[in-house]
Amino acid sequence: MNKHLPIRAALLSLVLFACFIGIWHYATLPSDNVVVSAADAEYAALMGQGAGKAEGFPTPSAVGRTFVHFLSDPFYDNGPNDKGIGIQIAYSLMRVGAGFFLATLVALPLGFIIGMSPLMTRALNPFIQVLKPISPLAWMPLALYVLKDSDVSGIFVIFICSMWPMLLNTAFGVASVRRDWINVARTLEVGPMRKAFQVILPAAAPTILTGMRISMGIAWIVIVAAEMLVGGTGVGYFVWNEWNNLALPNVIFAITMIGLVGMLLDFAFGVLQKMVTYRD
Amino acid sequence: MKDENLYRPYAADVALGRCSCGQHGSQHEHDAEAARARSLRGEKAESLSTDFVEAALVRAIFPQDATRRRFLKAVGANAAMAAIASMMPISDLQAMTLEKAGPLEKKDLTVGFLPITCATPIIFAGAADFYGREGLNVTLQKTAGWAIVRDKVLAKEFDASHMLSPMPLAISLGAGSTAAPMVMPVMENINGNAITLHVKHKNNRDPRNWKGMKFAIPFDYSMHNFLLRHYLAAHGLDPDKDVQLRVMAPPDMVANMRSGNLDGFIVAEPFNQRAVYEKVGFIHLLTSQIWDNHPCCAFAATEDFVNQNPNTFAALVRSIIGATAYVNKAENRKGVAEMIAPANYLNQPQTVVEQVLVGRYADGLGHVLSEPNRIAFDPFPWHSMGVWMLTQMKRWGYIKGEVNYQDIAERVYLATDAKKRMAELGLEAPAQTYKKHMILGKEFDPAQPEAYLKGLSAGA
Numbered sequence: 001m002n003k004h005l006p007i008r009a010a011l012l013s014l015v016l017f018a019c020f021i022g023i024w025h026y027a028t029l030p031s032d033n034v035v036v037s038a039a040d041a042e043y044a045a046l047m048g049q050g051a052g053k054a055e056g057f058p059t060p061s062a063v064g065r066t067f068v069h070f071l072s073d074p075f076y077d078n079g080p081n082d083k084g085i086g087i088q089i090a091y092s093l094m095r096v097g098a099g100f101f102l103a104t105l106v107a108l109p110l111g112f113i114i115g116m117s118p119l120m121t122r123a124l125n126p127f128i129q130v131l132k133p134i135s136p137l138a139w140m141p142l143a144l145y146v147l148k149d150s151d152v153s154g155i156f157v158i159f160i161c162s163m164w165p166m167l168l169n170t171a172f173g174v175a176s177v178r179r180d181w182i183n184v185a186r187t188l189e190v191g192p193m194r195k196a197f198q199v200i201l202p203a204a205a206p207t208i209l210t211g212m213r214i215s216m217g218i219a220w221i222v223i224v225a226a227e228m229l230v231g232g233t234g235v236g237y238f239v240w241n242e243w244n245n246l247a248l249p250n251v252i253f254a255i256t257m258i259g260l261v262g263m264l265l266d267f268a269f270g271v272l273q274k275m276v277t278y279r280d
Numbered sequence: 281m282k283d284e285n286l287y288r289p290y291a292a293d294v295a296l297g298r299c300s301c302g303q304h305g306s307q308h309e310h311d312a313e314a315a316r317a318r319s320l321r322g323e324k325a326e327s328l329s330t331d332f333v334e335a336a337l338v339r340a341i342f343p344q345d346a347t348r349r350r351f352l353k354a355v356g357a358n359a360a361m362a363a364i365a366s367m368m369p370i371s372d373l374q375a376m377t378l379e380k381a382g383p384l385e386k387k388d389l390t391v392g393f394l395p396i397t398c399a400t401p402i403i404f405a406g407a408a409d410f411y412g413r414e415g416l417n418v419t420l421q422k423t424a425g426w427a428i429v430r431d432k433v434l435a436k437e438f439d440a441s442h443m444l445s446p447m448p449l450a451i452s453l454g455a456g457s458t459a460a461p462m463v464m465p466v467m468e469n470i471n472g473n474a475i476t477l478h479v480k481h482k483n484n485r486d487p488r489n490w491k492g493m494k495f496a497i498p499f500d501y502s503m504h505n506f507l508l509r510h511y512l513a514a515h516g517l518d519p520d521k522d523v524q525l526r527v528m529a530p531p532d533m534v535a536n537m538r539s540g541n542l543d544g545f546i547v548a549e550p551f552n553q554r555a556v557y558e559k560v561g562f563i564h565l566l567t568s569q570i571w572d573n574h575p576c577c578a579f580a581a582t583e584d585f586v587n588q589n590p591n592t593f594a595a596l597v598r599s600i601i602g603a604t605a606y607v608n609k610a611e612n613r614k615g616v617a618e619m620i621a622p623a624n625y626l627n628q629p630q631t632v633v634e635q636v637l638v639g640r641y642a643d644g645l646g647h648v649l650s651e652p653n654r655i656a657f658d659p660f661p662w663h664s665m666g667v668w669m670l671t672q673m674k675r676w677g678y679i680k681g682e683v684n685y686q687d688i689a690e691r692v693y694l695a696t697d698a699k700k701r702m703a704e705l706g707l708e709a710p711a712q713t714y715k716k717h718m719i720l721g722k723e724f725d726p727a728q729p730e731a732y733l734k735g736l737s738a739g740a
Contacts, residue, residue: 046631245627
């Protein structure tokens with residue numbers, strides 16, 4: 001029975017998706033009352049009638065056409081304000097990558113120190129508690145003023161929001177390594193560096209990776225909002241540019257792309273996490 | 281003996297030991313270094329001419345050299361420089377003396393813009409490569425809002441930018457930002473805005489009945505804010521108490537109006553026309569009905585940029601004035617609309633942009649109206665327009681205390697510069713930089729700003 005579970009789940013997913021599209025289709029069927037009296041043909045033309053203007057919420061087929069349109073040429077470049085979705089996502093990923101990498105460099109060693117020393121835990125805790133709940137975008141005006149560069153500010157915002165989950169999870173993971181293993185290490189008179197890298201790090205790795213996975217999720221959420229605010233390049237800017245055009249099919253397309261990329265990032269960290277987890 | 285001494289130990293005006301600036305081992309080294317810098321500076325034609333202008337000006341202010349020296353000793357060189365610069369448009373005069381022949385200091389430039397029809401000359405100059413003809417390589421960077429434009433200009437990410445015409449005044453005064461001297465060589469457009477109301481207000485056209493309504497404006501330091509406030513106040517409403525004014529990005533305005541969250545907005549095109557096109561609003565009035573030929577958007581840069589790149593700046597201004605003259609011609613408007621509508625620029629349906637630029641449009645109430653002067657492009661930065669904006673900033677509490685209206689307007693709005701560039705392109709510029717304006721049927725005399733303000737508060 002159980003070996004059919006994945007197939008049945010996939011089938012159910014498909015059915016749910018079909019239902020969703022069906023309901024969407026019926027909800028957006030064109031109604032008849034949108035036709036303006038054709039008495040004044042010029043007025044109707046100026047209002048976009050007969051020019052293929054979409055009324056109301058876009059239909060699934062309109063959104064489908066948008067998908068085909070954008071995905072058939074994801075890397076076009078029509079100047080600084082009109083680039084393909086592939087290029088935009090690459091810009092966003094680059095910013096997220098840079099900010100996340102910097103955060104890793106700071107959060108992992110710091111988390112290690114905090115986790116190993118109860119004194120540091122208590123001393124730094126008030127700061128972490130105050131800084132942690134600040135919305136990353138609240139840093140944006142300050143970052144723009146101090147750093148004087150919107151790209152660097154974007155990376156800084158990713159940095160600051162990726163920090164806390166990594167830091168706290170690392171500290172927690174390090175602090176809760178099983179006493180037996182530490183005691184064994186002490187009995188065998190293992191040096192401090194070796195203890196850190198061969199006993200504590202492997203034991204804490206799953207927790208650390210959980211922190212990194214959470215951080216990456218947050219970073220991907222934040223970059224879209226930051227790019228909408230600052231503009232220029234990136235998938236967030238793409239959404240803003242299409243919003244400026246009030247083009248909902250394009251916005252829906254971009255939202256879907258953001259979701260898919262986020263899923264892939266999460267999946268990649270899931271795989272990493274599995275690699276370092278072992279059962280005892 | 282004491283006079284021959286190289287280090288002049290008995291002279292009162294030299295520091296012994298380390299030099300007066302502290303960066304050289306002795307006063308002797310300091311003097312030699314300064315002389316070297318001066319002779320190097322003398323070899324460059326531009327600095328020679330700007331230095332000459334500055335010296336001539338200072339000489340004109342202090343005909344007696346003894347007075348000049350006493351004044352400098354009393355207040356210090358830096359304070360004196362700032363005081364004189366605040367009285368005299370030195371950089372403006374210096375820029376005027378520089379000839380077109382000079383080499384471009386910087387060729388790769390980033391210019392910011394907001395996707396609205398006010399930016400038409402800036403955008404069109406890029407689309408039709410007016411910049412390239414001046415030897416410039418300009419990247420036009422679309423920007424998400426006016427606050428971001430302000431920040432990116434101050435952070436030097438933008439070399440120059442599309443701005444709302446009150447912004448360079450406000451930034452120079454430090455209103456709503458850190459103070460940074462800005463210059464505005466050209467106005468972009470005149471008219472080109474509207475007050476749009478939600479379709480449910482079709483029968484509510486009298487502003488006297490608008491108490492409690494919610495309106496959106498694009499920025500505090502905008503003609504939109506000042507014109508709407510002026511219009512409401514003229515109809516007996518207090519814009520700070522009787523209605524709600526919210527700062528919002530233009531697409532948000534249309535969406536908020538659709539959801540019934542806004543009763544009206546005043547904003548640049550094409551968003552008024554877009555609201556009509558989306559069947560959520562109708563055009564209550566064009567802002568030209570409040571003040572015909574009122575200024576709107578501008579092209580501006582920091583004074584720093586202009587001082588460092590005078591030739592580049594002159595070339596940039598020439599490109600834009602040239603584009604302005606082209607897009608202002610009625611017969612070119614349709615083609616311009618087609619050129620600036622795509623995603624790289626305005627990202628709007630072409631018919632919407634065209635209705636704005638050509639001036640034959642649907643009003644949202646079932647009529648087709650013709651208003652060829654719906655938007656026009658006139659680069660001349662009238663000082664009197666700047667003075668009006670300053671009176672409104674004072675009126676609504678954005679700036680406090682004594683305001684030296686003419687002085688500020690003349691420092692920021694480079695009318696002499698614009699005249700020169702217009703002449704280079706064979707365009708006729710007005711002889712005066714001040715004129716009287718008719719605003720809502722009331723005359724504004726730029727020579728009497730305080731009297732105008734008193735008249736408004738007394739019985740507008």
